[in-house]
Each structure stands twice: as C-alpha cells, then as structure tokens.
Amino acid sequence: MTSLKVVLAGVEMENPTMLASGIMGETGGSLLAMAKGGAGALVTKSIGSAPREGHKNPTLVELEFGYMNAMGLPNPGIDAFGEEMYEAGKAGIPIVGSVFGASAEEFASLSKRMQEFGAEAIELNLSCPHAKGYGMEMGVDPDVVASIISEVKAAVAVPVFAKLTPNTHRLIDVALAAEKAGVDAIVAINTLKAMKIDVDAMRPVLSNRYGGLSGPAVRGVGVRCVYELYEALNIPVIGVGGIEDWRSALEYIMAGAAAVQIGSGVGRVGPRVFGDICSGISSYMEVNRLRNISQLVGVAHD
Amino acid sequence: MTSLKVVLAGVEMENPTMLASGIMGETGGSLLAMAKGGAGALVTKSIGSAPREGHKNPTLVELEFGYMNAMGLPNPGIDAFGEEMYEAGKAGIPIVGSVFGASAEEFASLSKRMQEFGAEAIELNLSCPHAKGYGMEMGVDPDVVASIISEVKAAVAVPVFAKLTPNTHRLIDVALAAEKAGVDAIVAINTLKAMKIDVDAMRPVLSNRYGGLSGPAVRGVGVRCVYELYEALNIPVIGVGGIEDWRSALEYIMAGAAAVQIGSGVGRVGPRVFGDICSGISSYMEVNRLRNISQLVGVAHD
C-alpha cells in the first residue's frame, strides 16, 4: 500500500493536496465542499481586519490556459469569519487561516484570531499583486517580511507559512529572510501581475486594470520557484500554480514541494480535482514501487 | 486608406510587426524568409563576441500555450555574423542587431560592429533568463543597465533599444535608469524564468534545467509591463510576448506599444504571422474609421 500522508511543519494531512487561498474559501460551506472533493487541508480566503467588498466587476478574465483575477481581497472581516471557521472545522481536516494586513501588528493580531478560531496553521499573504498597500508591495522586501514573521511568530503557537510572490528577482532573498525570522514553511507562488486589454472595448477588462495570472500558464514559473527554494532553504516548501492533474502535482513535488495547493484547478476541473490528483499519484507510486510520497519530494534535483 | 507605417526612434517601418530576437534570426536566409512573411523590421539573434554552441539538447519544451526554451545564446560570433547581415540586408527592411555581453565595453564593441554591418538600430539583450553571467543577471540592476547604455550610446550613432526582463519588481526603475542614460526605446518582455520537470524521467527536461517561458502564457505579463512602461516613460516602448494574431498585437499597441515583436508566433503560426497580423489590424482600423496606427497607441489608458 502506498501512503500519501504528509506531516507539514507539524500539521498532519491525509494527502498532500490543499485548497489554495482565495478559491471557495470564504464560507464554511464552500470549505466543506472542498474537503469533500478530497483535499488534505484547506486554506481560507485571505482575511483582513474589516469587511471589504473587493474590486468592482469585472474581477475575472477567463483564458484558455488560466485566469486573470483582481478580486481585490473581498472578505467579511476577521470578526465575522469565526462562524465560517467553526463550520469549516466540521470537515475534520486541517484548516489553514490565511490573513493579510498593512503592518506587522495587523498580521499578528489577525493570526491570533485565526488561531483562536481553530486554524492549525497561519498563512501570511505577502504576495497579492493587485490590492494597494497589501501583499506583494510588502512581500518583495526581505526586511519587511522578516519583521512581519517575527511579530506573528511571537503571537501564535501554530506553524506559520509565508506565501511569496514570483514577481521579483529577490524571491530567494525574501525566503531566506523569512526562514531566518522563524517561518515554518514557504508557499509559492501567488499570481503573476498581468493585464488583459479588450480590443473591442479598447480598455483593460479588469476594473482594477491590473490582475494576477494563474492556472497552467504560470505552472513553469511556479515549478522553477519551488525548485530554487528547495535548494536554498531547510524548511518545507508548498507548491502552488497551475496544478490541475497528478502530473502537474508531481512536477511540483519532484521540484521539492512537500505539499501542493490548488486554486484555478477548482474552476477548470471542479472540486474533485483533489481526489483525482491523489488517485493519480497513488497509481504512479504503485507502478514505480514507491511506498511513501516523501520519497518523491525533490527527486528532480541531482 | 489606413496606414500601418511606424517611425520608431527614427527607424522607418512599413508596419509595426518585428521579428523578435532568437527566432529564425541566426542566418541571412532565415531573416529574409521572415521579411517575406511580412515583417516590418527584423531583430537578429543575440550575437556575442565569440562563437557559442549554446546549451545541449533538450533546449525546448513545447506546451499547449507556449514554449519553454534554454537555447543558451548559441551564435556564430560577431565576426562571422557580417556575412549574415549582408545577406539579410537584401530584404530592404530595417535590421536591428541584437547583442549580448558580459560588460559595458563588450556591449559597446559588439554594437559598433553591428552598426558597421548595416544595423539600423541596436537591441541590447539585458534580459536572457538562462545564460550564466549574461542577460537578466545584469538587467535587474538600474546602475549596471545605465552604464551599459551610456557606453553603447557613446559608441554608435544608430538608435539603441534596451530589452528588459519581467522577472523583477524593479522593471520601472530599470527602465527609468535606461531612459536617463539615453536609450531610444525599451523592448519588453523577454521570457519568464521557468522550469519543466518530466515526471517519467523525474528530472528537468531542459539540459540547462532553467529556461524561459514564452508564447500566449506570458501575454498578460507582457501587456502589463508595456502598460506600466508607457505610463512611466517618454520614449517609445516595443511590446513582445505571446503575440500571434491581430488581437494580441492590438492589446500591446493599446497598452502603449509603438511596435510589436513576434517570436513564438513564428513557430505556432508560421512566418505568415506578420502579414496576417497586419491585415487583421488594417481591417480593424477600417471598421473603426482610423487612418493611422498611431491613433491606437496607448488608447487603453484613460
């Protein structure tokens, strides 16, 4: 028998597939539905201090090979989110609370609330490319990232993940600073900053003009980032970007990802994407006589 | 009658489509073939001081939505390239000489030779993501870029274009430094640093492991970069990345590109991609009662 079990910075998961933040992660009910699809763990939508409507529509562009989105971090605010966490908890699998803030203090207080709500880990969104004053704007500076992580680590007992942006040549510098500041795992990648112009309307489609590219289009960039991170770091890396079948999941795992997250795949394939990936990986492991998924992590390095 | 004529930093072109560097640009004959396909100008393969074999095969991965390549800047060296330039010159359209070097002096001397060979402009490859010691490694530092451009500008009389990488959050800083140093136009984007792992072989496909992603997958990133550059700069911007039909070309032009380059499209559509794009744009202009292509440059900005 093959085992897909993963222990990720202390978090025990039945399999290495996780729901990525921002996809079906705003309500307890939708988180439960993703658990039913077979996910090993669930990351919530990134939650802030106050309710936030996000950007006006259009917030999404569909492409043949992915999506471009500028949701603008809509969320009901941390106070209202306890109720959703309570409901999501019924899934019986680890819930990772994703948060975003404008300062280290805000990150820390949000993380604390998430821990109170039962989050088994915290994911810091340091990488959203389309919300002014948040995310990527801070996530390209190693010092800023280090100070946020120190503050959050001091505030919570559960493991802390930092989700980084690929929109920089300093990814490794930022990740090393995060590691030094005590982060427990790195999540890569968030979306690529992008734009779609409609030539009939003669203007950008997204109301925010700029958005983030996701899906198969960014897979090669994500795999490259995970491969680089795996070589540079001693803490686990979680891979995300364009995963939608067992092959693309294995690409990340072989690049060094201890677990993978799936976002766009939920739209393109459906919630069953998690289970499909797991059964595909199991078959691959059987054919290749592997007993434990950890035997595959990082094998693409020589 | 609609006019597709473009004068780009003094270079006169019958239409705004250019062959991108590295695609069918290594021999006089292949440059001529691209002219026959309808290009308004041709950029040569990036040429260095000495002959260079480039990376070993595999050097290319085909994807449904683009390519990943790590050619490794193979080229016959500047001395042998005069013969190719002479032959390419028979096309009767502007030839832009692309060069890469490891220092400002090398860039300057290569540029001088290209000018002697009849290049109507020079394109500095400051952005190749997969050749150690060249390209992107220098192209993310505004000071390095500025010093290369100053040196090249002092050495040649023809216009100088700087081709920049999107693999950084400092694109605009680099472009502003280039503008200040006297560059005549910015070309964006080069490929995104990426990796493909084959799960059957359990290793990266490209012999160089890292490669550059191109084609429709990167279009949204390129359009975003051009849009940002157009807002920040006073010099023309040349758009490249995932252009393969008139709609994608217009996306770039509306974002602010005074001209566009096509690389992967030559593989995906064929050399006729240039002519196809031009006739598509002409029809669009007729329907929209536009007489001059310049009326469309940057219209997506409000």
Add this chain to the structure above:
Amino acid sequence: MTERFMVTQTAVNIASRAEEAEDVVTLRFDWDAPASPGQFIMVWIPGVDEVPMSLSYLGDRKGITVKNIGEATKALTSLQAGDQMIVRGPYGRGYHVPKGKVLAVGGGTGMASLLPALERVPTADVHTAIGARGERELLFEERAKRTSSNVRVSTDDGSKGFHGNAVQLAREMMSSTKYDMVLGCGPEKMLYFLHKLCAEKGVPCQMSLERYMKCGAGLCGSCAIDGKRVCREGPVFTGDELKDMKEFGKQRRDECGGRLRL
C-alpha cells in the same frame, strides 16, 4: 490557432431592443456560442459593471431580458440597436428539459430563464403561471402562450388574473392537474414556498437561484449556497438538492461574503 486561443470575452452588437414591460427590456444579439436552457452569461458594460444575466433566447440570435434595478441594469436597458456589450459564457447548469406534464412558475424576470426550456417541450404538455406585482410589470405572457396550452397570470394587486402570488396560483393549478415536474424561477422567497408546495404534493421540481456573482466561473466562491456554486453546480437545482440546503430561502451573502438574512 486563433480558434483555440480565442478570447472567451466576445463583443456582440445589439441587433434589436424590445420593451417587454415597465423597466424591462429584451436585447437580442448574434452570438453562436452553444447554450442550453437555464444557462446564464456574464455581461460587461465597459466602464460600468459586469453582471450575470440569464439567456432568454437561445439559438444563434440570443437574447437577455433585463429589469432596470440599479446602475448596471440601467446601462443595459439603455442600450440601443447597434450598441455593443461584451459577454462571456454561457455558464452554469441549466434545466434538465423535462418529459411529461410540466408546470412552469415564473416571478419577476424569472420567465426569461424558463421560456427557452419550455420551448423544448411539446406545447400541449406545458402549463404556465406568471406572477407579477401588477399588470404593467407582467412579462412574456404572449410568448408563454406560444409554448403552453394553459397560461395563467397572478398579480399581487389584482390588476390582472388571479389576485395573489404565483405560489398561491400554482397551488390552485396543482390541485386540478397532476404535473410530472415543476420548474420555477423568480424571487427566492417565492421559490422557497414553491419548493415546499412541491414537496407537499410530491411533485419533483427544478428551481433557478440567484446569488451575488463575481467571477461567474466557479472560482471565487461569492455565489456559494451551502458550499454549492450557483454559477457552476447551479443556477438550476433540483428539489432534492434544495431540500438539503440550509441557506435556501434563508440566507444570502453580501459583496464581502458576509451573511445576510433573506
């Protein structure tokens, strides 16, 4: 190539505009995307907003029927023949076009989504109940007659037809005829009671729901009802599916994802 990588967003020109009732306009446009009854599209009015709209006409000359209730619908209902709007889709799971005797119950613009389904059933098998606040808001009565052997109208103010709401009218019709399937589209409160009625009478049903939609494509989760995506698993749900939904008729979400009582 161009085919395979074409933009999913398509600009369409309004071919015709018709005022159906007070503040309700049907826009027709040529668009050959395959679509089935009950599906919806995301309609972008550049500079204004992008909103979900059911397809009220299928085939190559498609249509939407819009009620002016706010900024986006105001802009849409102001469009004239020749104007452009930009659409993507169609999205969602529509009606399983039923066999046997069908009762369609439409309230508000709900008839827009129902009619393409009814037009695929033999006219003799269809009865229709159309609800409106008053006569001037009544929608698609003539078109319904072309697809139904029996069309009845209810108005809240009694200005036409049955005096009462569409569910009360449906109850009356269901007591005189035995239907094999009930289809419903309209305000959720109406659907809630219609669903109850069908359960009571033991008649299977399908209802089309509305939720706040951002992406329209099954990603963002803003349209979730009990974890189901109205834009993907819906907008049409079967009576059995609705039975298990705790939020149906009770709760929806605001733009932030916060809970609102219905």
Add this chain to the structure above:
Amino acid sequence: MTERFMVTQTAVNIASRAEEAEDVVTLRFDWDAPASPGQFIMVWIPGVDEVPMSLSYLGDRKGITVKNIGEATKALTSLQAGDQMIVRGPYGRGYHVPKGKVLAVGGGTGMASLLPALERVPTADVHTAIGARGERELLFEERAKRTSSNVRVSTDDGSKGFHGNAVQLAREMMSSTKYDMVLGCGPEKMLYFLHKLCAEKGVPCQMSLERYMKCGAGLCGSCAIDGKRVCREGPVFTGDELKDMKEFGKQRRDECGGRLRL
C-alpha cells in the same frame, strides 16, 4: 481538460529491439500519435541528449531505426525492450505519397524514412535502389522487397549487387524504366547528384534532408537551409524547391550557426 493540456512530451517503452545491420538498430514502441510518412520525432534520452529521428514505422506501434555514430545514437542503440525513451512530435512535412511508377533511392539510414511512404503505394509500382558502403551495412533489403516489385542494391566496395554508388545505380534504372517520381533519402551529397540526375531526365522528385536540429519545432532557426526550416517546411522538399536552394549540397551549419562546407 487533461486532454487539452496534456504534455507534448511522452514517455514510451521499447516494445522490441532488432539489429538491422552493423550498428543499426530498430526500436519499436506503442504510441498512437498520428503521423505521416517522412515525418520525424525528437527523441530524448534523459541525461544524454535529444536528437531527431525519422519514423521508420507508422501506425500504433511506431519505430525508429538508429545508426550508432555518436553519444546519443550509442545510448539509443543500447536500449533494450522495456526501457524508456521520451519523444515529442511528430514534426515536419513528409512525402506527398506519389501516384504512378516510383523509384526510391535510399542511402545509409535513408531507407528508414522512405519505407513508410513506399508502403502506401501499390507494390507493383515501386522500384527501389538501396545504397550501402558494403554488404554488412545494407539496410532493409527484405522489407523493401515486400513493397517493391524490383529491389536493387549498390555497394561502394562491390561486396554485393551493383558496384558503385546509389546514384549511379539509379541512373542505370532510370535509363531502362520511365518513372513518374523519384524519392530520395540519404547523405546530402548523394541527394545532390540524384537531384541533378532527375533534372537531367526531367523526372520530378522529393528528397528528405537533414540539418542540425535544436528545437525541432520551427523556432530557433538552427536547421535553416536557404531560410527554410528543415524541421517545419521540410524535411522533405520537392525537386523544384531544392533547385532554388543555394545551400543544398554545398553548405550546412554547426551548432553555433556558423557555415560549414559539405
């Protein structure tokens, strides 16, 4: 989804291995990609190299026939049944399978590319000339007999058949029979003289060329001959196309793109 975004690179297992002649091995493998005669694939031996190889068998159980001349071909010819290699393609434009009386002229591993074309022409219409340095290097004589009514062999050393080269043999055959089409594949010098011969006799021809290939997919230009991409517009060119090529038979390029005399 998975279909549409499947990897173009495919791992195949060697189903069988056959030694065809000295240092020449045919590898068969199950791969259902559609392919036509004269097309080639890029074969990746992980850790070694990726090289172009003509398909010597089409259908679902495809094949390549490899001559061991260097590192990559050594690794390929060492593969055994059950081993894996990774392929992409097929690439290029193959032969227009001709009508009428055909003469096929193959030198070296050239027969590998020709045979799938000949197998689509009625046997009675095909004559074949196979050139080799000596008897031990002779390739595919038996297989050619199954598709040709007349198979002749030339060896440079006279160890078998006609003593001389394949073009000299072809000249002899062309003086006794009038062919409608000549197909050629082999060393470029041979093709160059064969092309001349066909021009002299006024017989149309098609020849398959080789050039240094990196991308194999029509992008890099390393395979260019007179601006034509051998990997895309070729590898098979018609006599008319070859006539206009200044580099044909004269010049090829090294890995750097520098010119080499042939």
